[in-house]
Amino acid sequence: MDLISAFLKCASEKNFQQLAKEFLPQYSALISKAGGMLSPETLDAIHKALQEGKLSDVMSQIQEVISAAENAVLEVAVIGEAGTGKSSFINALRGVGHEAAESADVGTVETTKCKTPYQHPKYPKVIFWDLPGTGTPDFHTDTYLDRVGFANYDFFVIISSSRFSLNDALLAKKIQDAGKKFYFVRTKVDSDLYNEKKTKPTTFKKENVLQRIRDYCLDNLMDIGVTAPHIFLISNFDLGSFDFPKLEETLLKELPGHKRHMFALLLPNISDVSIELKKHFLQEKICLEALKSAAVCFIPFMTFFSGFDLAQQEQCLKDYRSYFGLDDTSIKEIAENLDTPLEDIKGELKCLDFWSLAKDDNIIAQARRAAEAFYAVNGGPGSSVFQALKVYYRRTQFLNMVVDDAKHLLRKMEKANVA
Ligand SMILES: Nc1nc2c(ncn2[C@@H]2O[C@H](COP(=O)(O)OP(=O)(O)OP(=O)(O)O)[C@@H](O)[C@H]2O)c(=O)[nH]1
Ligand SMILES: [Mg+2]
Known part of the structure; x- marks a missing residue:
């Protein structure tokens, strides 16, 4: 029944x-x-x-x-260094192609210089904030969170690609200390796998490469004093593979009940x-x-x-x-x-x-x-x-x-x- x-x-x-x-x-x-x-x-x-x-x-x-x-409102902050794939990640979640007029700019030069809101085309109460690159010279860990108005966001997604950024780790610690949630997303794992396979064809093992990247991110975050960080390895070009499904599930689980419904949709x-x-x-x-x-x-x-x-x-x-x-x-x-x-x-x-x-x-x-x-x-x-x-x-x-x-x-x- x-x-x-x-x-x-x-x-x-x-x-x-x-x-x-x-x-x-x-x-x-x-x-x-x-x-x-x-x-x-x-x-x-x-x-x-x-x-x-x-x-x-x-x-x-x-x-x-x-x-x-x-009526739930959801504001997501996406931060990270230039070129790590922030705009691509936002576009993927907004369901817009990179070339669509309303998409967040994606490029090989530093395209995101100021804090930019991107409304979801179907759910206007959901806003993704593309925040200024943490690797720029005017970035200061101590003032960054206040400058971007951190209290307004439901959660933070820190995007990182090949090189680990100390600034990102420091920021993760500050976000955690301020009692907010952050999710560490390591993009471009498709390229890492491709490169490893090209350079080490005989010893290449996908799972080993992914584990190494995961351990590297984890060690760097723990070294700064971040406790139990969530790390997700993804490719913005292939969301169905790697950790993106796990990221979706974790975000849903950790959102308050009334915000879950819209995010799931x-x-x-x-x-x-x-x-x-x-x-x-x-x-x-x-x-x-x-x-x-x-x-x-x-x-x-x-x-x-x-x-x-x-x-x-x-x-x-x-x-x-x-x-x-x-x-x-x-x-x-x-x-x-x-x-x-x-x-x-x-x-x-x-x-x-x-x-x-x-x-x-x-x-x-x-x-x-x-x-x-x-x-x-x-x-x-x-x-x-x-x-x-x-x-x-x-x-x-x-x-x-x-x-x-x-x-x-x-x-x-x-x-x-x-x-
Ligand atoms: N292979 C691969 N390339 C990616 C991935 N995500 C983004 N890229 C590429 O990386 C480059 C930079 O991506 P963006 O999304 O513009 O990065 P961003 O962080 O917004 O860059 P800024 O706006 O300059 O700070 C583009 O050429 C993307 O196509 C990914 O998961 N895998
Ligand atoms: Mg960008």
Whole structure:
């Protein structure tokens, strides 16, 4: 039984102890291993409200969490010496190509001279700050953090490439001492591997080279007194390989619950694992919204919306497509990268035909089945419950369809080697 059915059954029977008991394991099964939107405090509060049968408290707690997640602001500072790959990293996370007009400049000469904000094109409340090179003559470790207004950032990403910079290590220590989080990202490992293979073809071992780079970064950071640093080896040209997936997961885990949702949505679709991760976050939101609507049905005299009209459904599908990079612009880009006619690509996707998805009657049958527990006790179709369930199953159907298509396109791109 899923969270919603369990809720309806227990709430209908007024079995609140059982409801509270089932909630935590059901919620844990729903969310990704990087966590979900609910903080431990909110989980406790919801658990307590369920135990006491205070469904209006459950409803308001969930509403608060959803609003906080939708309005979350995220400011990420990206720092490091000139030419280490800061702009490339920011572009990768913003999902913009290096040549796109709105991308952060990428070049072989020092292109970032002042603090520049880059808004995420799809999530305007997410801003990446490309900060001045730490290797420039006017850089002073003592004043740098104050100068860039360090308190404003959610976390820091220190980017380093081949040579280890003492300034970066000193800065890492200062960030840690100030109680902020930093992640040490060592870029260009693709070039390191390429060079090592060229120069030492007989003794070359990928894992050994990567381990050596990791140890070198770790030793240098620990020498300065940084404790337990997170180090990630990446290639900005190949995010699916090396430590980028681990970096995504670590960032998600360490962000506060309400900021996780938006950050999860902006992560690039680099693998089935990252697509599934994003799916978990959306499934959680769908479920919490349904839970909120279901809770309302048990509160006397609460008015409740009566539907999810076609325009809202169409928008919902459009949003999901956008989260997974299947909006019209992205599909066009993918077709160009694959050198395949746009119509052929479109023909392979199931999520583009809103009308045939919206006609799927299976949703009504699913909603009816799930509402049975409620009807059995309350007698007769409670229309609010039925409507809430229809929204829940419709959103889930759209999400599953978009996820399938996203995985299909990823596989095609991997095959053509353009992912
Ligand atoms: N091989 C490889 N090259 C990279 C990687 N990341 C960036 N580059 C290249 O390194 C050069 C510098 O990258 P940028 O992203 O401009 O570096 P930056 O830190 O923003 O540089 P400044 O703005 O000058 O401080 C460019 O030619 C990039 O294409 C990577 O992971 N691997
Ligand atoms: Mg730059």
